[in-house]
Amino acid sequence: MMKTTLTPGQRAGEMSMENVCKTYGADVLTKEVLKDCSFTLEKGRLTVLVGPSGCGKSTLINVLAGYEKPTSGRVSLDGEPVTGPGPDRLVVFQETALFPWMTTFENVSYGPRVRKELSGRELADTTMQLLKMVGLEDFAGKYPSQLSGGMQRRAELVRAMINHPKVMLMDEPFRGLDAMTRSLMQEYYVRLFEEHRGTNLFVTSELEEGIFLADRLVILTNHPCRVKKIMDVDLPRPREFSVMGSPEYLDIKREALELLHEEAMKSFAAGAVNAADFLEAYSKMGEEQARPKAGKDDGEGQRVTRTGSAYENH
Amino acid sequence: MNDRISRALAGIKNRTRSRTFWRGIFSLTVFTLLWELCTYLKAPIIGNVPAPSEVVSTLAVQLHNTYYWLSWKDSMIRIFTGFIIAQIIGVPLGLFLGANDRAREVLFPIFEIMRPVPPLAWVPVSVIFWPSAEMSMIFVTFLGAFFTVVLNIVEGITSIDVRYIRAAHSLGSSRSDIFWRVLLPASLPSVVVGMTVGMGITWAVVVAAEMVASKTGLGYLTWRGYVAGEFPLIVVGMMSIGIAGYFSSALIRLVGSRFTPWLKTR
Numbered sequence: 138m139m140k141t142t143l144t145p146g147q148r149a150g151e152m153s154m155e156n157v158c159k160t161y162g163a164d165v166l167t168k169e170v171l172k173d174c175s176f177t178l179e180k181g182r183l184t185v186l187v188g189p190s191g192c193g194k195s196t197l198i199n200v201l202a203g204y205e206k207p208t209s210g211r212v213s214l215d216g217e218p219v220t221g222p223g224p225d226r227l228v229v230f231q232e233t234a235l236f237p238w239m240t241t242f243e244n245v246s247y248g249p250r251v252r253k254e255l256s257g258r259e260l261a262d263t264t265m266q267l268l269k270m271v272g273l274e275d276f277a278g279k280y281p282s283q284l285s286g287g288m289q290r291r292a293e294l295v296r297a298m299i300n301h302p303k304v305m306l307m308d309e310p311f312r313g314l315d316a317m318t319r320s321l322m323q324e325y326y327v328r329l330f331e332e333h334r335g336t337n338l339f340v341t342s343e344l345e346e347g348i349f350l351a352d353r354l355v356i357l358t359n360h361p362c363r364v365k366k367i368m369d370v371d372l373p374r375p376r377e378f379s380v381m382g383s384p385e386y387l388d389i390k391r392e393a394l395e396l397l398h399e400e401a402m403k404s405f406a407a408g409a410v411n412a413a414d415f416l417e418a419y420s421k422m423g424e425e426q427a428r429p430k431a432g433k434d435d436g437e438g439q440r441v442t443r444t445g446s447a448y449e450n451h
Numbered sequence: 452m453n454d455r456i457s458r459a460l461a462g463i464k465n466r467t468r469s470r471t472f473w474r475g476i477f478s479l480t481v482f483t484l485l486w487e488l489c490t491y492l493k494a495p496i497i498g499n500v501p502a503p504s505e506v507v508s509t510l511a512v513q514l515h516n517t518y519y520w521l522s523w524k525d526s527m528i529r530i531f532t533g534f535i536i537a538q539i540i541g542v543p544l545g546l547f548l549g550a551n552d553r554a555r556e557v558l559f560p561i562f563e564i565m566r567p568v569p570p571l572a573w574v575p576v577s578v579i580f581w582p583s584a585e586m587s588m589i590f591v592t593f594l595g596a597f598f599t600v601v602l603n604i605v606e607g608i609t610s611i612d613v614r615y616i617r618a619a620h621s622l623g624s625s626r627s628d629i630f631w632r633v634l635l636p637a638s639l640p641s642v643v644v645g646m647t648v649g650m651g652i653t654w655a656v657v658v659a660a661e662m663v664a665s666k667t668g669l670g671y672l673t674w675r676g677y678v679a680g681e682f683p684l685i686v687v688g689m690m691s692i693g694i695a696g697y698f699s700s701a702l703i704r705l706v707g708s709r710f711t712p713w714l715k716t717r
Contacts, residue, residue, distance in 0.1 A: 204617055224623040234614040238636035238713050248622040251632070280713040300622065 149336045150215045150225065150303025152178040152201065157210030159196055170196045171207070172361035178304060181334040185347040185370075187393070188357025189400055194340045195231075197362065198308045201338065202228045214303060224248055227297040228306045232313070233289040235281040241268065241292050242277040248300040267295040271325060287318040291325060298329070307339040311346070320378070323349060327376050344397070348372075348389050349381060356396050359404050366396055501683040506690075509683035519672070523695065526668040529585075529657050530699060533592025534650060541600035542642060548601070549608025550634055562601060570595040570656045578664050588660040595656040596649035600642070607641025608634055640714060643707030650703050654696040669695060 159171040170193040178184050188194055199205040200212060203222040212219040214226060235244045246264040249255040255263060268274045271291040273284075281289055290310055297305055311322045327350055330337055341347045347354060354368040370389055372380050380386050483503050490502035501509075513519040548555045573591050581587040611634065619633045661670030673688030675681075708715060 202617075202621065204620075222617065222620040224621060227621050228617070230614050230618070232614070234612075234618040236615060236618075236633065236636070238639070238711070247619075247632075251619075251625070251628045252623040282713060296622075 148301045148303055149181040149334060151180045152214045152226070152304045152336065152338075153212070154197075154201070155211045155213075157200060157207045157212060159193070159200060159205070160208045169361040171200070172363050174210070174362065174364055176355055176364055176367060178336050178338050179353065180336055182352040183330055183337040183339060183350055184353045184355060185351035186338065186340045186355045186357060187342070187344055187347045187397070188362065189359040189397070189404060192357050192359040193362035194357065195308060198228060198306050198338075198340060201304075201306055202226055224252065224300045225303045226306060227300060227302040227304075228308060229290075229293050229297050229310045231309045233281065233286075233293055235289055235293055235296065237281050240278050240280055241273060241284065244281065244292060245296045245299055247296065263299060267299055268292075270329070271295055285318075286314050287322055290314065290322055294326065294329065298333070298335075302335070304336045304338065307337065309340050309342060312342070319346075324378075326350070331375050344390065344393055345381065348386060348393065349376060349378070354389070354393060356393060356400075358400050365400065368393065499682075501686055505683045506686045509681075510687050510690075513684070513687055519691075522667060522669050522672040523691065525665075526657055526661065526670065526692075526695065529588050529592055529661075529668065530650075530653050530695075533589045533594075533657070534596045534653050536589075537593045537596035537600055537649065538646065541597045542604065545601040545604025545642075545645075546608065546630075546635065546638070549605045549638065550630060555605065555609075559605070562598065566598050566602065570598075570652060571659050574660050574663055584664045588657060588664060591660050592653045592657045595652040596646075599649040599652060600645040603641045603645025603648070604638055607638035607645075611637045639711050643703070643711060646703050646707065647700055650700050651696065654692065654699065658692055 153176070155175050157171055157174045158169070161168045161170060174197065176184070186194055186197065196205065200207050201219070203212075203219050203226065219226070235241075236247070239247070242261075242264055245268060246255075246260050249260055249263070265274060265277065268277055271294065273288060273292055273295075276284060276288060276292075281292070284292065293310070311319050311326075314322060323346060330350075339347070339350055341350075348370055351370040354370055356365045356368070357363065358365045368389060372383070372385060372389075486497070486500070487503050489497040490500060492498070548558060570591055573594055574587075577587040577590045578584065581590055615633055615637060616629065619629050624632065657668070658670035658673070661668035662674040665671050669688055669692050673685055673692065676684030676686075676688055
């Protein structure tokens with residue numbers, strides 16, 4: 138199997154989490170969300186986080202972004218401890234966070250404009266160039282409410298990329314998109330990533346999406362959230378959807394599903410509803426593997442429908 | 452520019468042609484005819500109301516009367532003076548309270564207590580408090596718009612989705628960027644709603660205040676119709692207040708939509 142040998146992007150950074158714990162509340166009402174989470178976002182690689190519903194993936198993102206402080210443990214970017222949010226670590230949110238009162242152009246150019254790094258002609262050129270890359274050059278003057286869901290995600294993607302962040306944190310960014318748009322977005326995203334080789338963290342509830350995109354796959358446990366296993370995904374790049382039929386892909390999928398299955402069994406024993414869904418889906422895995430599929434679930438918070446990867450529901 | 456005018460005209464033409472428009476005309480006509488018929492037949496209760504024909508002839512006389520137009524002018528001046536002062540004080544105060552948690556915790560209880568008091572209940576106090584009747588009327592119109600505006604802005608700012616603020620922080624915004632580029636525009640729709648509602652309240656308040664404390668204005672005009680037994684004049688006064696209120700609110704909405712262009716872009 139071909140290893141990913143592409144060199145990381147110039148501004149890519151390395152981010153790491155060491156023994157991070159996060160608890161909410163106090164005394165008897167304490168809720169432990171993250172427990173001893175340690176992993177590294179390697180420079181210029183795409184790390185994908187998968188884990189059961191409500192396991193604290195969003196909390197993880199918030200801690201990495203600096204919106205929330207860990208109760209204990211250490212988060213660092215290129216060796217420097219993270220103390221708050223900043224343009225070197227950008228989050229692309231689950232739901233669009235484009236400012237509704239700004240046009241696409243104003244939204245995308247926001248970062249460099251407020252930091253006064255670029256202005257006038259230069260800012261306009263850079264912005265338009267990025268918009269062109271994601272096919273939005275004709276929508277520069279439109280407000281987010283005039284864009285489709287997929288366009289909003291693309292605008293959001295370039296609004297983050299224009300800042301050349303050291304790390305991009307993607308919090309289930311394609312959730313809620315219909316199946317067609319979602320696979321298109323996966324293609325756009327994987328191309329952008331392969332072109333820029335930034336350090337990316339991608340959180341998803343869809344195992345198939347995760348494996349398709351990932352260089353490394355981090356599987357999380359539930360209640361509290363810990364790192365269960367880190368798997369290397371050595372599928373060839375540039376990635377094509379056809380990779381999803383390859384035996385290597387299926388091997389990774391099988392292994393990941395088994396790990397997730399174990400977790401689901403534990404949750405099931407603890408009385409979690411979604412675990413039952415997962416188990417049902419898992420039992421269908423055999424037939425799934427027999428016929429490789431191209432379509433994806435739409436991920437709109439649905440219960441398990443077709444694949445074992447959609448065990449999640451918020 | 453010409454293009455815009457012709458498009459606007461086409462819009463008006465379309466609306467005139469539409470079924471909705473003619474249905475509206477139809478219902479108004481039927482309403483007027485029924486009203487006329489009821490007064491003609493001396494139907495109970497409604498029979499005492501002046502007939503539309505009388506109202507129209509009184510209106511025709513009033514339209515040539517300087518006093519009638521002075522009533523418009525005086526009410527309008529009171530409305531807009533009170534309203535504009537309420538915005539000048541209310542908008543910055545609302546923004547301040549919305550953006551500053553501590554200030555809100557300290558000052559907001561005062562608003563919570565004052566808010567349920569209907570502005571009309573302020574009329575006697577303000578007549579005593581202010582040296583002139585004019586000032587007391589402007590004061591109550593001010594109150595009518597002030598609370599609504601402040602409360603709407605505070606509500607607008609405190610309900611801003613935290614994702615916008617987080618995104619703005621992440622992208623490197625300074626505190627003033629957050630205020631001017633996020634909090635302010637995000638709360639603008641609530642400001643416009645507050646202004647529109649406030650304008651409605653303002654008219655209710657000024658009419659009552661004029662009946663009590665004034666010798667001019669549309670409210671007084673209506674009251675004089677009652678006192679002098681000129682019943683058609685009452686109806687003329689009522690209709691004038693309705694029209695004045697409608698156009699003031701329409702003006703606010705027009706100005707408001709200029710400031711919030713992203714809201715009507717479907």
